[in-house]
Amino acid sequence: xxxxxxxxxxxxxxxxxxxxxxxxxxxxxxxxxxxxxxxxxxxxxxxxxxxxxxxxxxxxxxxxxxxxxxxxxxxxxxxxxxxxxxxxxxxxxxxxxxxxxxxxxxxxxxxxxxxxxxxxxxxxxxxxxxxxxxxxxxxxxxxxxxxxxxxxxxxxxxxxxxxxxxxxxxxxxxxxxxxxxxxxxxxxxxxxxxxxxxxxxxxxxxxxxxxxxxxxxxxxxxxxxxxxxxxxxxxxxxxxxxxxxxxxxxxxxxxxxxxxxx
Amino acid sequence: xxxxxxxxxxxxxxxxxxxxxxxxxxxxxxxxxxxxxxxxxxxxxxxxxxxxxxxxxxxxxxxxxxxxxxxxxxxxxxxxxxxxxxxxxxxxxxxxxxxxxxxxxxxxxxxxxxxxxxxxxxxxxxxxxxxxxxxxxxxxxxxxxxxxxxxxxxxxxxxxxxxxxxxxxxxxxxxxxxxxxxxxxxxxxxxxxxxxxxxxxxxxxxxxxxxxxxxxxxxxxxxxxxxxxxxxxxxxxxxxxxxxxxxxxxxxxxxxxxxxxxxxxxxxxxxxxxxxxxxxxxxxxxxxxxxxxxxxxxxxx
Numbered sequence: 001x002x003x004x005x006x007x008x009x010x011x012x013x014x015x016x017x018x019x020x021x022x023x024x025x026x027x028x029x030x031x032x033x034x035x036x037x038x039x040x041x042x043x044x045x046x047x048x049x050x051x052x053x054x055x056x057x058x059x060x061x062x063x064x065x066x067x068x069x070x071x072x073x074x075x076x077x078x079x080x081x082x083x084x085x086x087x088x089x090x091x092x093x094x095x096x097x098x099x100x101x102x103x104x105x106x107x108x109x110x111x112x113x114x115x116x117x118x119x120x121x122x123x124x125x126x127x128x129x130x131x132x133x134x135x136x137x138x139x140x141x142x143x144x145x146x147x148x149x150x151x152x153x154x155x156x157x158x159x160x161x162x163x164x165x166x167x168x169x170x171x172x173x174x175x176x177x178x179x180x181x182x183x184x185x186x187x188x189x190x191x192x193x194x195x196x197x198x199x200x201x202x203x204x205x206x207x208x209x210x211x212x213x214x215x216x217x218x219x220x221x222x223x224x225x226x227x228x229x230x231x232x233x234x235x236x237x238x239x240x241x242x243x244x245x246x247x248x249x250x251x252x253x254x255x256x257x258x259x260x261x262x
Numbered sequence: 263x264x265x266x267x268x269x270x271x272x273x274x275x276x277x278x279x280x281x282x283x284x285x286x287x288x289x290x291x292x293x294x295x296x297x298x299x300x301x302x303x304x305x306x307x308x309x310x311x312x313x314x315x316x317x318x319x320x321x322x323x324x325x326x327x328x329x330x331x332x333x334x335x336x337x338x339x340x341x342x343x344x345x346x347x348x349x350x351x352x353x354x355x356x357x358x359x360x361x362x363x364x365x366x367x368x369x370x371x372x373x374x375x376x377x378x379x380x381x382x383x384x385x386x387x388x389x390x391x392x393x394x395x396x397x398x399x400x401x402x403x404x405x406x407x408x409x410x411x412x413x414x415x416x417x418x419x420x421x422x423x424x425x426x427x428x429x430x431x432x433x434x435x436x437x438x439x440x441x442x443x444x445x446x447x448x449x450x451x452x453x454x455x456x457x458x459x460x461x462x463x464x465x466x467x468x469x470x471x472x473x474x475x476x477x478x479x480x481x482x483x484x485x486x487x488x489x490x491x492x493x494x495x496x497x498x499x500x501x502x503x504x505x506x507x508x509x510x511x512x513x514x515x516x517x518x519x520x521x522x523x524x525x526x527x528x529x530x531x532x533x534x535x536x537x538x539x540x541x542x543x544x545x546x547x548x549x550x551x552x553x554x555x556x557x558x559x560x561x562x563x
Contacts, residue, residue: 023399092288111498118306
């Protein structure tokens, strides 16, 4: 490529990134600004909206008691379900293995908003009340494939002869897995767990249908606050979410291949 | 979300270690999530299919007689317009994503590892932040007193109405789904050896010819799967059109949301959901098999 066309490419790429990041930059800036109208660029610097956030019952509840809790539970359970499923897919040969693998990917192929509606209709027919448990079940469906993906990639990278060697030295198969393979899988499983948390923590499509009055998740609360034209407390809560997710993505990028996760 | 990344059969042949006699072990490992998906994915959609062939009743959940009226209704002018608008916005979003995403994908595919790491972080981090937050950012930018209009006023120009228009919806959709175009494209372009480009240039091709005759044809698998992915996700978008669009010009998912949670016409919502999910599955499986076929062809070479 000539110097001119490559600098044209560079400026185009910079503009695309600018557009990609613009909404996040604006939200963070608004959260630190003094004006109650969503003012950008902000005319000053204040933590007022963060104080408002921590003083607001609905915001604190939706952030900590629903989104954070459901995210952590989803992460733990999805890691257990997903690791087991990945082990079956990678370490065993059986009839229908590829079909099962596609089946396990299915939650990623169905539009989330439709899955939310479908789960809502099922819960309604079974007369189940919306709670953090109904939300948790929905999130497990969409988050586990991320763990399967990272665990699969991790398992493929481990030579199964290591476990065989441990077994020939007298370890049982279970001991061999926990003592030999699991430590080697640490970073891929942790990445999967982190991604499961992130997907659950930022999900709105399922939560719109599965959150009840006592289990409104943060994104759903933000959605209704935006519709009712609330104040920059919305931006403060968003900034906190951006900070948490940004940090987690950095961690995943340091220990695993980020590209495999998306 | 994306379907182009790893899968056991894509990455490598599995190494069977425990042999055939260990069958119950794989079944025990795969059973929990399989059961989970049966109960929380298959049964819910079977239930939706069940609703879709029954009539709506204002007093009961549904009437027991079978009917295809809910599907026939999808051909009414109102629903045809709804589909038309949804497909049109999806198509525009896809085209804009190709135009913006292709140069970015090329840049990342040819970037040095450090630049690539930063570029990927800046691409994936916004993708993981809740849609509702990014849409909120656009409300601030595009609003009546938003960034764009303040800038226009400062330049002595008339403010424009952007928020609650289709333009705003497309801007929001492109912003949110662009990474789904860039990632598969980038994977495709990475596999094209830079020496091919050099060879073309040594033979006298300018960069335009190199792009049109070498890069573009070889990146078609990534282009196809990126387009199918972006299109199929944008036609089921809800939050973006709900917050950035005009309430009278809705997209399909908004109609489903209203019929489920506002008007409680569950059979009608179900037929619409079945139509949309069927279309999406066809498109995404097409993308999945296109990627797998490309991968297989490459291994064969």
